[in-house]
Amino acid sequence: MALNKITLLNELRKFGDPQYSGFTGWPSSLSDSADKWAEALGLYASTILPVSLGLTQAKSDFKTQFLLITSGTAPVQLPVAFTAFALALGLGMQPLYTAVPPPIPISFTPVIAIGFVSSNQVCLSLASDIIDVWFKTGTATLNSPPGTTIPWS
Numbered sequence: 001m002a003l004n005k006i007t008l009l010n011e012l013r014k015f016g017d018p019q020y021s022g023f024t025g026w027p028s029s030l031s032d033s034a035d036k037w038a039e040a041l042g043l044y045a046s047t048i049l050p051v052s053l054g055l056t057q058a059k060s061d062f063k064t065q066f067l068l069i070t071s072g073t074a075p076v077q078l079p080v081a082f083t084a085f086a087l088a089l090g091l092g093m094q095p096l097y098t099a100v101p102p103p104i105p106i107s108f109t110p111v112i113a114i115g116f117v118s119s120n121q122v123c124l125s126l127a128s129d130i131i132d133v134w135f136k137t138g139t140a141t142l143n144s145p146p147g148t149t150i151p152w153s
Helices: 005-016 030-045 055-066 074-091 109-115 120-135
Strands: 097-100 139-142 149-151
Touching: 005 030, 005 120, 030 055, 030 074, 030 120, 055 074, 074 097, 074 120, 109 120
Parallel strands: none
Antiparallel strands: 097 139, 139 149
16 A cells, blocks of 8 residues: 555545535534544555554644644644654654655645635645645655665655
């Protein structure tokens, strides 16, 4: 298995796109939103290669950082939450691999830019693309010979 952006998109649409047949409702609070985002990312990352045993910690770390979002801080705090998730995921690749999480903070600026004129599906599709591309910039180096470095996939 490997990272699958369609899985991520469908999970995000469950709570972010009322036109989606699987829509379960908007998050009822910041805490509910943190839970739904963490679960969506967790399902997406559950198939990452190399395998990570840090998924539970990654979701917890993501939620902790997500819950620090206040009015106006999302553009700064949301990337921090994603970085926390990726760091924990990378640590879970040890001892077989030494992971380097995505080196550049994730940016949702393109989603914000189209959000005023596009459907929820279009916005979530773009967000899924951004997340998927970002995660795949992470790398892992095998800790035994030949020491091969591979991208997260």
